[in-house]
Amino acid sequence: xxxxxxxxxxxxxxxxxxxxxxxxxxxxxxxxxxxxxxxxxxxxxxxxxxxxxxxxxxxxxxxxxx
Amino acid sequence: xxxxxxxxxxxxxxxxxxxxxxxxxxxxxxxxxxxxxxxxxxxxxxxxxxxxxxxxxxxxxxxxxxxxxxxxxxxxxxxxxxxxxxxxxxxxxxxxxxxxxxxxxxxxxxxxxxxxxxxxxxxxxxxxxxxxxxxxxxxxxxxxxxxxxxxxxxxxxxxxxxxxxxxxxxxxxxxxxxxxxxxxxxxxxxxxxxxxxxxxxxxxxxxxxxxxxxxxxxxxxxxxxxxxxxxxxxxxxxxxxxxxxxxxxxxxxxxxxxxxxxxxxxxxxxxxxx
Numbered sequence: 001x002x003x004x005x006x007x008x009x010x011x012x013x014x015x016x017x018x019x020x021x022x023x024x025x026x027x028x029x030x031x032x033x034x035x036x037x038x039x040x041x042x043x044x045x046x047x048x049x050x051x052x053x054x055x056x057x058x059x060x061x062x063x064x065x066x
Numbered sequence: 067x068x069x070x071x072x073x074x075x076x077x078x079x080x081x082x083x084x085x086x087x088x089x090x091x092x093x094x095x096x097x098x099x100x101x102x103x104x105x106x107x108x109x110x111x112x113x114x115x116x117x118x119x120x121x122x123x124x125x126x127x128x129x130x131x132x133x134x135x136x137x138x139x140x141x142x143x144x145x146x147x148x149x150x151x152x153x154x155x156x157x158x159x160x161x162x163x164x165x166x167x168x169x170x171x172x173x174x175x176x177x178x179x180x181x182x183x184x185x186x187x188x189x190x191x192x193x194x195x196x197x198x199x200x201x202x203x204x205x206x207x208x209x210x211x212x213x214x215x216x217x218x219x220x221x222x223x224x225x226x227x228x229x230x231x232x233x234x235x236x237x238x239x240x241x242x243x244x245x246x247x248x249x250x251x252x253x254x255x256x257x258x259x260x261x262x263x264x265x266x267x268x269x270x271x272x273x274x275x276x277x278x279x280x281x282x283x284x285x286x287x288x289x290x291x292x293x294x295x296x297x298x299x300x301x302x303x304x305x306x307x308x309x310x311x312x313x314x315x316x317x318x319x320x321x322x323x324x325x326x327x328x329x330x331x332x333x334x335x336x337x338x339x340x
Contacts, residue, residue, distance in 0.1 A: 006134060
């Protein structure tokens with residue numbers, strides 16, 4: 001299925017939970033946060049939230065800034 | 067003669083033991099009135115050395131998309147763990163983006179603290195005060211400790227405080243400009259009209275004298291990034307800023323002498339030999 005992750009179109013296996021998506025994308029899991037279709041999904045909920053076709057996912061971490 | 071020596075000694079002792087008042091922000095006490103950024107450093111070593119020399123106890127960081135190419139660095143690992151991390155909403159141009167960014171930062175770091183930036187224009191990076199007020203309202207209602215960056219405007223400051231921001235962060239000059247305090251009257255008015263507010267000058271400081279000016283005008287603290295990070299020797303500049311912020315604060319607490327157009331002799335005129 002096609003989803004958008006951090007603004008990029010990505011083809012990923014269908015039926016992934018958010019947790020599995022994070023694993024699939026080899027994302028770090030400490031001090032990151034995930035937003036699914038504009039709502040933050042707490043880390044504890046990642047295993048039970050499914051990702052669907054055309055979903056928009058934002059995965060953030062921290063960088064230098066003022 | 068010995069009496070004079072004692073007086074001098076006593077004066078020196080007093081100077082050594084007199085410190086500026088503690089800086090309390092949102093109920094938390096900080097040992098430094100300098101808050102510094104983590105952007106634009108040439109490398110982590112320079113950043114760490116500058117942070118140490120600055121004496122700052124809080125640093126800002128930016129929220130950013132994790133790159134999908136696998137080249138992920140854990141930036142936060144390079145910060146002194148004793149420092150409080152203040153995430154910002156830099157790069158947000160409207161209320162919705164700023165609110166979403168703040169929520170993500172809270173989820174990732176487990177902190178309610180957020181430096182709120184809603185930018186209105188890419189060339190000047192001047193804040194959109196209207197949307198900053200909107201976003202501050204939403205975030206305060208959600209339990210955030212909102213530290214808003216805004217234009218140095220008394221009325222906006224008052225509204226931000228009414229919303230429930232524990233401090234206001236007026237700019238001295240545009241972000242990264244290093245121009246120093248462009249409108250000292252506005253800062254002075256803000257200080258006089260909001261005597262109990264925590265005022266943190268955020269953005270525009272270039273050199274320690276700029277920082278000292280802002281502190282002498284009554285700012286409670288200063289937040290800066292570029293002035294230190296873009297110096298060829300960030301650690302040395304950070305130390306200079308540390309001293310300037312302290313010096314300016316001490317001067318504000320002590321109170322300045324009145325300005326006069328003409329001289330006022332420091333030595334007695336009566337009794338001079340003729």
